[in-house]
Amino acid sequence: MDASLLAALGFLDCIVFQRLSPNEFEVLYKAGNWLDELLPETVGSKIFSFEHNSAYLEDFLIDAENLWLVNKNGRIDSGMWSEQLSNQVIRLEASAVVADKKNYLIVNKLNAKYKQKQETLQIARESLLTADKISAQHDYLHSRLEELLSETERAFPANQPVTQALAQTDLGVAIFDTDLLLLNSNPALRSIFDDTNIKTNLPADKLLLELFRNQYPECERIFSTASSWIGEIFWLNPPLQGKWLKLSIQPIKNDAQEVQNWLFSASDVTQVKYLLKRNEKLTHFDALTNLPNRQYFWQNLEKKIQQNRPFYLLYLDIKQFKRINEIHGHLIGDEVIRELSIRLNNLVNADDMIAKIGGTEFAVILELKHSHAQISSMDQDYAVTFAEKLIGTSCLPFYLSSGLKCEVGLNVGVAAFPKDSSSAEDLMKYADLAVYAAKKKSISSISFYSKELVDASRKRIEMEDALRNALQNQEFELYLQPILNLSNGQIIKAEALIRWHHPDGHMVSPDEFIPLSEQTGLIIPIGKWVIKEACAILKRLTSQGEPIKLSINLSPRQVGDRQLFEFISDTLIESQVNPQQLEIELTEGVLIDNYDRVHFLLAEVRKLGISISIDDFGTGYSSLAYLQKLPIDQLKIDRSFVNEINENSQDSDGAIILAVIAMAHNLKLEVIAEGVETELQRDFLKQHNCNIAQGYLFSRPLPYDEFCELLAAQKAKK
Amino acid sequence: MIQKKICLLGATGVGKTSLVKQYVEGIFSEKYLTSIGVKIDKKQVETENQTVQLMIWDIEGIDRYCGFQAKYLRGASAFIIVTDHTRSQSLVEGLDILKMVKEVADIPGVLAVNKVDLPASWHWSETELAEIKQGFVQFFNTSAKTGDGVEPMFTHIAKVLTA
Structure with missing residues (x-):
């Protein structure tokens, strides 16, 4: 031709x-x-x-x-x-x-190809723009209401600003108490379900709750763990075509981080769905990744169950994705999700199915290569190997078109059919519960649904309740660990460390309850208690003629609390403590995750006269550039490096400490060694100009009275 | 006569193509028609110093279907980030784009807040907007429909580039 x-x-x-x-x-x-x-x-x-x-x-x-x-x-x-x-x-x-x-x-x-591409993109972009407008309006109104509800000190029903806001907004809103009984709803919510063709037996708020319960097996976990949730629900209102609603659920917590209300807000997004329906591909597939969407996945999951052959359901959640969006913006975030979806899809076999079932969530139906009725340990190994491959590929860096490099991780929750359940709802619920358990770990993890998992979840909820009571019942105590000047052996300051006396008599380790406090937000009231108590101790010590310095630790979530600076400053004034007696310790992780916020906070507290220490230094990958720019006074060498100093390996393993000491001195920062337990370690540090240290060699953390005795003994020796 | 390349960037549907059409041809259409790829239009502008030919690169909206292409900025003398004040997200995306532009080009940028013939329905406070505007050499409220602010914006860019 x-x-x-x-x-x-x-x-x-x-x-x-x-x-x-x-x-x-x-x-x-x-x-x-x-x-x-x-x-x-x-x-x-x-x-x-x-x-x-x-x-x-x-x-x-x-x-x-x-x-x-x-x-x-x-x-x-x-x-x-x-x-x-x-x-x-x-x-x-x-x-x-x-x-x-x-x-x-x-x-x-390519005029014909252009026209074809334009037609497809026209529909996709029109729906994107419509969704965007509804979504922006929804999110804005939702966050305004949340703000109003959180600000209030008055009981909800009598709260005038909230009631006014509810009456005026276009967003359908229902506010429930902790037992999910309605406190208030607005005309906009009623108008969503107001349809002359249908007689609904339930009031709008109950209908909303029912639809959510029936369509999202994750619902129990969301309520029991006080999590927030955003998604879509469908109201089938025959003979009409049904309505799609965007639903946001948010727990409203008080200062003690107790849930006092649940805020439900709903917008009608049927128009968006209608636009999507005009393009069949968009109805079943996620527009961003081209993978099957939640609805399509659900249909397949039910079909799979009907075939009655064992399989695994994997629920995948991208780790730390919020950070990517916050640091690099949503366009980069979208690019990462798209790239990740390609990587995950490449690992899925032709017989398996992968879908994008939420903003940062994927799900996989993993076929087993046999037709036995039951799942064996070999099958479990197969699922683990597969999940590890998924995690492996997601942890590789993403090099984006703009030249940026990003890293994420993946948490995987797994439930098995028919071992764990024979219903699609339960399988999704259990896999969701498993991924929630996996999320608790700092690194990408796999978690299988099990009875132990449910027990652990229950234990966690019990511990959370106990933690809340601990504040009210004054079960916390600050212990003080002396920090010494090695050249003269004198105590120059102390680190305040929290201890929890559980009502059953045992002392709960901070390693157990601090991470939980951080996850639940309880760290905010607990952290405030620490600041108050530290100031009270400083006042008592000063009045006893011991104007010593105390250092307190700040966690990542505390640093994110916009009222933190005001609280520290007010507490210092109220307790009449000289700010120069207070020191703040932050870990490197806090610096990296929250650089702008931390920079601002540190500059402000430094102006008051408070000094600043970087805790666990050497473990968190902070760069010299950060250290130079931030207003800090000391570096605390992590105990793991101090532990390395022993008779046999002084020269090689001490190299890191020597480098940190040299670097700190060059930056004109003080160095404090943590976890000193032996005389050899102490001598090594002294020999290399690290003259401040704390550790069990000198003293364990002590209750206030014992610490005072130690100070008195030191005075008597002089 | 000198030529200067100017890139029009922004999220989907903010009115980039409409702004160019209004500026170059004096035409506006209510119908939204999505652009694919790039279209280059030319227009001569007389400044106090000289005549300059603006080569206006109207670049496809940046969204999940079309990523940011740094190569389009090659040889550009300035860029305009167009936003739509009826859609909050368009400014969020505009700022994302600004970040990406700054990584590859050190050229002046102008912020166009478009569709001002419609009532504003984004939720940015004046303080937030004032802070955002600091990232640009100038900002203009524009309407591709009425033509408000369109000519002044391109004339200002021409002046800046020939000063």
């Missing part, structure tokens, strides 16, 4: 040039007459040079030239562009090609 026939059939609406030398081209083939108008320099001569008639094409020649210079077989494309000719707009795409050491430039006219 010759070129003229192909052209007549419309297959070859293109121009082919051969590059003879830089900026010298020969026309090998041209279809139609658009070339003459686009590049008049080609008229009348087969060999020509570009004369700036197409800015886009000539810009592409820069990239093309790089390919041609290398002269290895290959091809690059320019991407589509449009050119306005005298009586038409043409859509073009150019390709630079090297074939058999010859260089070609091909320009394709």
Whole structure:
């Protein structure tokens, strides 16, 4: 078939040039007459040079030239562009090609392809814009209400601003108490369910709760763990077509981090769904990743169960994704999700199914390669290996088109059919519970649904309740660990460390309850208690003639609390303590995660006269650039490095400590060694100019009275 | 006569193509038609010093279907980030784009707050907007429909580039 026939059939609406030398081209083939108008320099001569008639094409020649210079077989494309000719707009795409050491430039006219792509994207983008507007309005109104509810000190029903806001908003809102009994709802919510064609037996608030309960097996976990949730529910209201609602659920907590209300807000997003339906692909597939969506996955899960062959359901949640969005923005976030979905999809076998079932969540149905009725330990090994592969691929860095590098992780929760349950709802619920357990670990983890998991979850809820009571019942105590000047052995300050006397008589380790406090937000009231108590201790010590310095630890969540600075400053004034007696310790992780916020906070507390220490230094990858820019006074070398100092390995393992000491001195910072337990360690530190230390060699953390006795004994020795 | 390349960037549906069409042809259409790829329009502007030909690169909206392409900024003298004040998210995305532009090009940027013929329905406070505007050499309230602010914006850019 010759070129003229192909052209007549419309297959070859293109121009082919051969590059003879830089900026010298020969026309090998041209279809139609658009070339003459686009590049008049080609008229009348087969060999020509570009004369700036197409800015886009000539810009592409820069990239093309790089390919041609290398002269290895290959091809690059320019991407589509449009050119306005005298009586038409043409859509073009150019390709630079090297074939058999010859260089070609091909320009394709793609008007039909452009139109097709435009039609698809038009629908997708219209739905995106509509969804965006509804979503933005929904999120804004939801957060305003949440703010109003959190600010209030009055009981909800009598709260005037909230009641007014509810009456005026277009967002359907229901506010429930902790038993999910309605406290208030607004006209907008009633109008969502107000349909003359249907008699609903339930009031709007109850209907909303029912729809959520029936459609989301995760619901129990969300309520029991006081988590927030955003998603979509469907109200089937025959004979009409049904309504899709965007639903946000948010626990409203008081200062003690106890849930006092549940805020439900709903918007009608049926229009968005209608737009999506116009494109069948978008109905079943996630627009961002092209993977099957939640609805499609659910249908397949039910079909799978009907086949009655064992399989695993894996629930995947991207770890620390919020940080990517916060640091790099949503466009980069979308790019990471898209790239991750490709990586995950590459690992899934043809018989398995992967879907994107939420904003940062994927699910996989993992087929087992046998037809036995039961799941064996070998099957479990197979699921673990598969999950590990998923985690492995997600932990590899993402190099994005803008040149950025990002890293995420993956938590995997697993439930088995039929071992754990034979219902789709339960399987999803159990896999969700398992992934929630996996999330607790700092690294990407796999967690299988089990009875132990449920027990652990229950234990955690019990502990959370006990923690809440601990504040009210004054079960916390601050212990003080002396920090000494090694050159004279004198106590120069102390670190305040929290202890919890559980009502059953045993002392709960901070390692157990601090992470839980951090996760639940209880760290905010507990942290405030620590600040208050530390100031009270400082006041007592000063009045006893011991104006010693106390250091307190701040956690990541505390640093994120916008009222923290005000609280510290007010507490110092109220307790009449000199701010120079207070020291704040932050870990490196806090610095990295929250740099701008931390910088601002530290600058402000430093202005008051409070000193600042970086805790666990050497474990958190903070860079010198951070340290130089932040207003800090001391570095505390992590105990793990101090532990390494022993008789046999002084020279090599002490190298890290020596480097930290040298670096700190160069930055004009003090160095404190933590966890000193042996005389050898103490001597090593002294010998290398690290003159401040704490550890069991000198004293364990002590209750206030014992600490005072130690101070008195020190005074008596002088 | 000198030529200057200006890139129009922004989220989908903010009105980039409409702004160019209003500026170059004086035409506005209510119908939203999504753009694919790039279209380059030219317009001569007389400044106090000289005549400058603006090469205006109207670049496809940046969203989940079309990522940011740093290569389009090659040789650009300035850029405009267009936002739509009826849609909060368009400014969030505009700021994301600004960040990406700053990583690859050190050229002046202008913020266009478009669709001002419609009532504003985004939720940015004046303080927030004032802070955001600091990232740009200038900002303009524009309406591709009425033409408000459109010519002044391009003229201002031409002046900055020929000063």
